Amino acid sequence: MKILILGAGGTGGYFGGRLHEGGADVTFLVREKRAQQIAQNGLQIESPKGNVTLQVKTVLAANVQAQYDVVILSCKAYDLDSSIAAIRPAMHATACVIPLLNGISHIETLDAAFGKARVMGGTCQIAATLTRDGVVKSMIDVHGINWGAREPSQQATADALGVAFSKTIVDWKVSDNTMLDMWEKVAFLSTLAGMTCLMRASVGEILATVDGRALIKRHLDSCVAVAAKSGFPPRPAVLERYEKAMNSAGSPLTASMLRDLESGGRVEAEHVVGFMLDKARELGVDDTMLSVAYTHLKAYENRRAGNRLSA
Numbered sequence: 001m002k003i004l005i006l007g008a009g010g011t012g013g014y015f016g017g018r019l020h021e022g023g024a025d026v027t028f029l030v031r032e033k034r035a036q037q038i039a040q041n042g043l044q045i046e047s048p049k050g051n052v053t054l055q056v057k058t059v060l061a062a063n064v065q066a067q068y069d070v071v072i073l074s075c076k077a078y079d080l081d082s083s084i085a086a087i088r089p090a091m092h093a094t095a096c097v098i099p100l101l102n103g104i105s106h107i108e109t110l111d112a113a114f115g116k117a118r119v120m121g122g123t124c125q126i127a128a129t130l131t132r133d134g135v136v137k138s139m140i141d142v143h144g145i146n147w148g149a150r151e152p153s154q155q156a157t158a159d160a161l162g163v164a165f166s167k168t169i170v171d172w173k174v175s176d177n178t179m180l181d182m183w184e185k186v187a188f189l190s191t192l193a194g195m196t197c198l199m200r201a202s203v204g205e206i207l208a209t210v211d212g213r214a215l216i217k218r219h220l221d222s223c224v225a226v227a228a229k230s231g232f233p234p235r236p237a238v239l240e241r242y243e244k245a246m247n248s249a250g251s252p253l254t255a256s257m258l259r260d261l262e263s264g265g266r267v268e269a270e271h272v273v274g275f276m277l278d279k280a281r282e283l284g285v286d287d288t289m290l291s292v293a294y295t296h297l298k299a300y301e302n303r304r305a306g307n308r309l310s311a
Contacts (some may be wrong), residue, residue, distance in 0.1 A: 001024065001025065001069045001070065001157075001160050001161065001163075001164055002025045002027070002067060002068045002069050002070075003016070003019060003024055003025060003026045003027070003068060003069065003070050003071075003072065003161070003164070004026075004027050004028075004029055004059075004064075004068040004070070004071045004072070004087070004090050005019075005026060005027070005028050005029065005071075005072045005074070006029050006071065006072065006073050006074060006075060006083055006086060006087055007028070007029070007030060007074055007075060008028040008030050008034055008038060008043060008056075008058070008130075008136070009074070009129075009130040009136070010126070010128035010129045010130050010136060010137070010138075011074040011100055011124060011126060011128060012028070012072065012074035012100075013028070013043060013045070013128075013130065013136035014045060014047070014126060014128050014136050014138055014143065015072065015074070015100075015124065015126075015143075015145055015170065016028055016043075016056075016072065017043050017045050017052070017054055017056070017136065018045075018143075018168040018169060018170045019164055019165065019168060020043075020054050020056050021052060021054060021168060021169075022164065022165070022167035022168035022169075023167055024164040024167070026056065026057065027056075027057040027058065027059050027068070028043075028056060028057065028058045028059070029058075029059055029060075029061065029064060029086060029087065029090075030058050030059075030060070031060070031061075032060060034058070034134070035058040035060060037134040038056060038058055038134075039058070041053070041134060042054055042055050042056070043055075043056045043136065044134065044135045044136065045135070045136045045137075045138070046135055046136070046137045046138065047128075047137075047138035047143070048138065048140065048141040049138065049141065049143060049169055050169065061086045061089075064086070064087070064089040064090050065089065065090070066089060066090055066091070066092035066095070067090070067092075068090050068092075068095055069094070069095060069096070069157060069160070070095070070096055070097075070098060070157060070161055071087050071090050071091065071095060071096070071097045071098070072097075072098050072100065072122075073087065073097055073098065073099040073100065073101065073110075074100045074101075074124075075101065076101070076266070076268060077101055077102065077103060077105075077106060077268045077270070077271035077272075078266055078268065078271075080101070080106055080109060081109075084109070084110070084113045088113070091114050091118060094157075095118065096118055096119070096120050096154055096157050096158075097110060097114060097118060097119055097120070098120045098121075098122040098147045098161075099119070099120075099121075099122055100122050100123065100124045100145070101271070102185075102186070102189055102268055102271060102272050103182075103186050103189075103268070103271040103272050103275055104182055104183065104186055104275060105271060105275050106271070107119065107121065107182075116150065116151060117151050117153055117154070119150065120147050120148060120149055120150055120154055120157075120158060120178065121147065121148050121150055121175070121178030121179055121181065121182050122145070122146065122147035122148070122178065122182075123145070123146055123147075123178075123181050123182055123185045124144060124145040124146075125142050125143070125144040125145075126138060126142060126143050126144070126145075127139045127140045127142065127256065142171075143169075143170050143171060144170070144171040144172070144173075145165070145170060145171070145172050145173075146172065146173040146174070146175045146178070146181055147161065147174065147175060147178060148174060148175030148176060148177065148178030148181070149178070150178060150179070158174050159174060161174070162174040179232060180232045180234075180235070183227045183230065183232035183234070184227065184232070184234045184235070184238050184242075186223075186227075186272065186275070186276065187220075187223040187224050187226065187227045187234060187242070187276075188220075188223070188242045188245075188246075189255065189272055190219075190223045190272050190273055190275075190276040190290070191216065191219045191220040191223050191242075191246060192245075192246070192253070192254075192255045193255035193257040193258070193268075193272050193273060193293075194219055194272075194273050194289065194290060194293030194294075195215070195216055195219055195246075195289075195293065196253075196254040196255050196257075196258045197255065197257055197258050197261055197267070197293065197296065197297060197300075198292060198293045198296045199212075200258070200261075200262070201254075202251060202252050202253055202254050203216070203245070203246060203248065203251040203252075203253040203254070204248065204249060204250040204251040204252060204253070207247065207248075207249055207250075207251070208249075208250075213247065215289065216246050216247070217246075218286070218288065218289050219289035219290070219293070220242065220243070220246055221286070222276075222280055222285055222286050222287065222288075222289060222290055223276055223290070224239065225280075225283075225285045225286070226276055226279045226280050226283060226285050229283040229284075229285065230279060230283070257272070261297075261300060264304065264309050266304075267297055267300065267301065269294065269297035269298060269300075269301060273290060273293050273294045273297060274294050274297075276290055277290040277291060277294045
């Protein structure tokens with residue numbers, strides 16, 4: 001199996017690096033600066049699961065060829081259009097793309113670009129970033145990934161990728177209900193991102209306020225209701241895990257979106273919180289917390305666009 005990874009940053013660099021470490025045939029589609037960095041220093045990973053420096057293959061967009069079985073797409077939602085253009089030369093008749101983006105709405109966009117038979121579902125659980133020195137740094141002891149077929153014709157490829165991941169230290173799963181996995185994640189992420197960005201605080205700091213616990217519950221209840229009314233009610237064990245995470249006193253947990261916001265960067269307001277807000281209104285679900293969180297994020301984007309962020 002030949003695997004193309006879009007990018008060698010926190011997510012793509014980590015999972016692609018672990019696949020390479022396990023012996024898989026992996027190539028990273030990167031920009032010239034990143035290609036030079038990897039050529040000089042290797043792909044460096046620092047993680048509680050173990051540090052490693054790897055000599056990996058890279059390719060520039062101008063040189064991509066249709067020779068891959070799987071393309072793993074790890075990008076921010078606001079870079080989706082340019083990412084589709086970058087991987088298009090790799091998407092031959094039987095190649096499948098596995099997106100690891102946050103949210104759900106990118107599936108429709110990818111289906112339109114490549115056809116549903118070429119687009120699997122996928123999610124990952126990792127807190128990783130690319131340092132200024134080009135090191136892929138995983139910050140917590142979690143590195144999970146799952147993907148699954150949306151069409152029967154994709155199953156053999158999904159299983160073959162499982163064989164590749166079975167030789168790594170990564171926590172992985174070939175899902176038998178990948179869209180449910182994705183809906184469960186977006187319900188949680190919309191709550192975590194919405195609340196921690198709105199309050200500019202961790203879960204523990206929010207819970208330490210008088211009304212914090214009730215506001216988090218109202219937000220999570222709305223997101224769970226949206227998922228359920230969309231035909232994907234979260235499984236009890238998953239819901240229990242998310243409720244525990246959002247009710248853990250003293251928890252330092254925040255969304256990566258808050259880190260992006262606090263650094264003055266772009267945020268996935270539309271793809272994560274805006275998507276759930278639109279669905280809540282369409283389905284008649286309480287949209288109060290989603291509306292406030294989304295308005296906060298859009299106001300931030302307006303200030304950023306006008307160069308009015310605080311120093």
